[in-house]
Amino acid sequence: MKEDWKRQIDRLHADLVRRDDPVAWVNEADAVTASCRYPHIAVRGALFGIATQDSASGTDWRLHGPVADGTPQQARDGLNSKLWFRALEDTDDPAVRRELLKAVAVLEREPADELEVLGVRYRVVRADELARSGEDGLEPPRPTDTEPADRSWTGRHHPPSRDTGHVLDPGRAEGIMAGALKLGLRAFAYAGARYPADVRRDSERAASTHPDIALLPVGFGITERIGKGWRPHGSLMPTPHDARRLLHDALTDVWPRLYELSTAEQARYARAAERFKAAGRNDELRAGDRLFRICRIERLVRWGPDGPEPPRPSDQANDYPPMKIHPTMDEDGTVHHDR
Template sequence: MTDDWKRRLERAHLEMVGRDDPVEWVKEASGVEASLRYPQLALRGPLFGVAVERGQGWEVVREIGAGMPQEARDSLNSLLWFRAKDDTDDPEVRRDLLAAVAILEKEPVNEVQAVGERYRIVRADEFARSGDDGLEPPRPTDPDPAEPSWDDRNGPPSPDLGFVLTPERTDGLTQEALKLGLRTFAYTGDRYPARVRNDSLRAVETHPDIALLPVTFGVAERNGAGWQPRGGLQPTPHEARRLLYSGMTDMWARIYKYPKDKAERYRLAGEEFRAAGRADEARVGGRLFRICRVERLVRFGPDGPETPRPSDVDEYGPIKMHPTMDLDGTVHHGG
């Protein structure tokens, strides 16, 4: 262990002792228990989003949840275009924003500058803890609404937005220990092509430090010896439960054209799941679904967070996403 990490662990311990916050100690105990019960890490793969360099760190401005780098570039394209349309009356500011948009329309770049700020496509790795009984479910200390709604479509925003990525953030001893262990993490095994493994090993050297994003939650289905994700990441355990409930009672039947008897079995199982309140598992038709806890790491180097690797795959390239805009803010919908 390097002296740097010894100092970080010591600092995390001293900060916890200094705060003497019972809630923090309970979270720490929950983390220790989880690391013992779910000692392995199950990797899903990369995710992408957008951060901007501000102040002392990189602030996330587009959720790090896209499956391809180009999706994140497109989201940055829209962010800057709408800033030019709605957030300024200054033609020079608008010119600068639209110049960055023009680049994103034509080139698969991972960084642009606009109005004195540096925007970057950020790469993260998504993983979950696993043990003898499968993926880790939500912990008792994970935040959840006191009075959850099963019907409100407007759930809480992504915890990513406004989050400042920094490896120096101290979130307790177990989190610091996890970051230490992840420093040498790399893709291994024949399931990954050689170029993916090589890029992963190179990133350990070029981006050795680790920042952790806020914890999210998802639905996974037992698939033989493994687990298959079902749907996107959610900000709270309840939002993941609501996603599963919606799938079982409505969405899956319509998407997969279930016959009436099968649709009714799934609907009843979904209602039973809802009635159980904070249940983390549901079974129907021989299938097992679990609400699981999902973590994400971002590698850092001397110049900040890691960008997409050469082996990260895009299924399409840059396109013109929005109409042409004049410097006075006039939008031409015909071109």
């Protein structure tokens, strides 16, 4: 096994030399520095989303949207809505609408992790969310992480996910360090008393049934120092600036309304947010006795002979039952709100 790892790393190195890409070399050097400063891996938990594959060709699996749901049922409900609205808005063919609504009906009554609809396989896929850590805590963004061309702090803030359309490919690694990470995580399994026994068993089994690793696009999130640990806040963002802006907006708008902060607390948060904004690319913010950091998040999907790993039995523990989400629709597109 060690010789196989060495051969794979050697191939990645040879490819990097062959391409002779200065940007790739800078990214690689940045990754080496980060791995030395933040050598540990902190497991943040599982996320779920939908992947699709063309049934006839059986080729690439692609992400159908963000892998960001906290439970498998949230991902199923999202697919339910997408198929229902596709039946409502995207076709005038009764036969096509009938097939879409048949899939919706399944999702309304069953915790289905895979469906085939109009020649496309839809699968609920499971990802592990990871962050690197070192002596000073979780890893912040790297200098080479991509920033948006327009680093605005005003206007609508709904950045598109980098997940949508992403091809899941366990054979691809963006550089030597990414390849080493994938190889190092092949045997990774949850351990320790904080994980229930069934979670540990499922994790150990997955390392055998789905031994390969496909990496997802890197994301960025808000974390807060709580004692010796860090607590996540808000959604995963596609760039460091999007996460900074999410923190700024939380301090100046969302949290004051959500938590009914006093006038003095609102003023303190507003001052901290403006200092943070003025700094431009700062990745830490202190508001009173609270310390926030923009954190770099990595995610992986395990891969087996039939593709990406679906939810594990122990993932279902926090699920809620399937349910009817939208009104009944006829195959002619008529929606009945009283059914």
